Amino acid sequence: MSAPSGGGASRDGYGSALLRMSSDSRVVVLEADLGKSTKSCHFREAHPDRTISLGIAEQNMILVASGMASSGKIPFASTFAIFTERGFEQVRNGVARPGLVVHLCGSHGGVHTGTDGSSAQSIEDLALYRTIPGMTVMHPCDDLSAEELTVQLLNHDKPSYTRTARNKTPRMYDQKTSKDLRIGKGSVLRSGDDVAIISCGVMVSESMKAAEYLSSNGIEATVVDMHTIKPLDTNLIDELANKCKGIVTAEDHSVIGGLGAAIAEHISYSGGVPLRMVGVSDRFGESGTPRELMEIMGLTYMDIVGSCESLMS
Amino acid sequence: MIHSAGAGHPGGSLSAIDLLVALYGNKLRFDVENPEWNDRDRFVMSKGHASPAVYSILHEVGFISEADMMSFRKMGSVCQGHVDMKWTDGVDFSAGSLGMGLSFGLGCALAARMDSSDRDIWVMVGDGEIQEGQFWEAAMAADFHSAGRLNLIVDRNRIQNDDFVELQMEVGNVANKLSSFGWEVMEIDGHSMEEIVSALEWSSTNISAPTAIIAHTTKGKGVSFMEDNPSFHGKAPSDEELEISLEELS
Structure with a gap:
């Protein structure tokens, strides 16, 4: 990419x-x-x-x-x-x-x-x-x-x-690479065998930053832009569940019912793989800059890093 | 149909039936052989609980069989509890949640205009139904977009689920309200065939503004113990009540 x-x-x-x-x-x-x-x-x-x-x-x-x-x-x-x-x-x-x-x-x-x-x-x-x-x-x-x-x-x-x-x-894509996207198919932006970070929306770039940070500490992460939450690309999730030690999801959305929850629902049937969710923890926001809100809500790349490290340990 | 299903809405079906007979018999353009024909007129039955009235007409004009009609509300039936375009040929709207039909009809009217089609859009709502705020959103938008081929019929039977409309939340002078929203309005006796036919003609030929016919009707019309009786909004008749009803209606 x-x-x-x-x-x-x-x-x-x-x-x-x-x-x-x-x-x-x-x-x-x-x-x-x-x-x-x-x-x-x-x-x-x-x-x-x-x-x-x-x-x-x-x-x-x-x-x-x-x-x-x-x-x-x-x-x-x-x-x-x-x-x-x-x-x-x-x-x-x-x-x-x-x-x-x-x-x-x-x-x-x-x-x-x-x-x-x-x-x-x-x-x-x-x-x-x-x-x-x-x-x-x-x-x-x-x-x-x-x-x-x-x-x-x-x-x-x-x-x-x-x-x-x-x-x-x-931007995660350019004019050419964006043409490869398909509704219902997750897009792998980066490959690594230790942990899979599956994210959507504004959290995708945070996930890429998290992966770079983790890499500098010896942890290699796959990053997926799961732009389609439904229908969910369960084949890709199964593949990553087999390959990696765990999955971390990241979304600017409540952890109740969103991307993380959709993946949790799937892996509860398909077989256990450790999962951590980065998202809004059942609370409302407030006025502030986007960056301030991401920080107060626990939606920064360092929150993703923390979840990956906790999962790896 | 309702007796056989053990559930349904006889009151609001009987208040609407004279209007539907005139509309389907005299006005509506459709093709039983080609239910999806895009240039057909649309009939949006927004008070979808009056489905028995609609199914009776659809059977009469040939969209559904008697067996279909008698399978009303049973598993797998094309005659769902509330009219549903996904299940029944000749049904143009999936109703059941009140207040949505006029908006849908407006969408049909705007699409027809973009297609330069002269198809007419007819929408029937109940008077209790217009307590829904969305109805008034649609009424305002229809005037703003000069939806002249949008024709509304209000079945003003004065009774809703729990009780009389005036006791639940009176909707007041509907004609004045719609007039103030920019609609052309006519009030009629919704059981006088002469008045109905003439109002439908007036409505369909008036294409300068959206038009509304306020049809004053009697809930449960034609069955003595159902007439003006709120308890027959959504209740099936017993065996004995069915006998009496059929006798009175014949």
Whole structure:
């Protein structure tokens, strides 16, 4: 994998993807007053005729999207991750249950969102959508991967939820390597036989930093960008469980129900491998810079290092 | 159907049935041989618990068999407890959770406009149902987007699950409320076939704004002991009650 270069927020990737897909006339974009934030605004500017503004009314937006999907459109609806949750039952009953292919994007996910405070910091969205039968759930780590994975939704036959982040993170991919990504397949960014760090979103770059630190202390880690939380790449997890002495998961999300929990559920059936989870420990956030919040929540690369070392000992 | 299932919603089915007969018999464009035809009109039954009324009509027009209808609420039946597009040909919406249908219908109407199609979208809601906030989100959005081919029918039967609407949370003058949201509104007797047919015609030809028909109906219409009786919102009739009902309805 090429070295990280530059940086980008995954929400920018979502915006670019909508533009890339716009030549398909079935693509429609729905907004709930946050298009400038989720980055659907670029599509609006280019294609106002296929952009539906629904005001601050998320429940309505989700069912309008589902009505459009039932009529042959491919709707991409976005708002903040936290506000998609207001429409959770709408996604459950109005989208997934009839199997209508609506793609929902929740931006500004996680405590990384920062100074807006805990009301804006969704730490449970991945857990919520993961419980809905037939939903695909993704959380890409940078702009280029978010763009590529969102574009792949154009030919995806299931409804989806994609969490993007507000702030820039180091790029894990370039224009070429991002093309190798596939929905549902974990991406191995680094190989090592001692421990496997499986992460998503903004924690992927922290995981890479942790792996470098560990390496300087003689511990070699595999790092996986598990951008798709559902369906989970269980083959890759089994492979890593056999190869490594343990697995550490890392996510800007509650440890209840997220990526770590999904992996714990899988390995509880597939056979024991020691597991540690780095994530938000059943608490709300507060206002602060992203870095301050990551520190107070225990979401830094040194927290990942600590979990790896405790697991190795 | 409800008696055979031992469960279901007779009251709200009987209040809606005259409206549905007129809509399917006189207005709705559909093709039984091609239920997925994209240029069909849509009927979004948002008060999905009135499924027995819908299934009776779908049987009458040829989408489902009598055996399908009588398997209502039984395991594997195409006639699920609440109408569900995934299970039944001729059903355009998966209902059961109230307050969502008008939003779905608006989505259908916006898609139709993008396709330059003249297909009409009909949505039926119950009056208790419009206590849901999402209904008013959709009502506001329909006006904002000038969804002229969106046609709403409110089954104003004045009774909801627990009791009379006025005792649970009165929805008040629905016509005035929708008018103030920018809708064109007509109030009718929802059991007068003449008024229903004329209102459906008015609604479908008025494409300058979303239109609503407030149909004043009687819950349990046609069965003496069910009429205006909140206890028959969601209760199957006994053997004896079935006999009386069938006699009165015939």
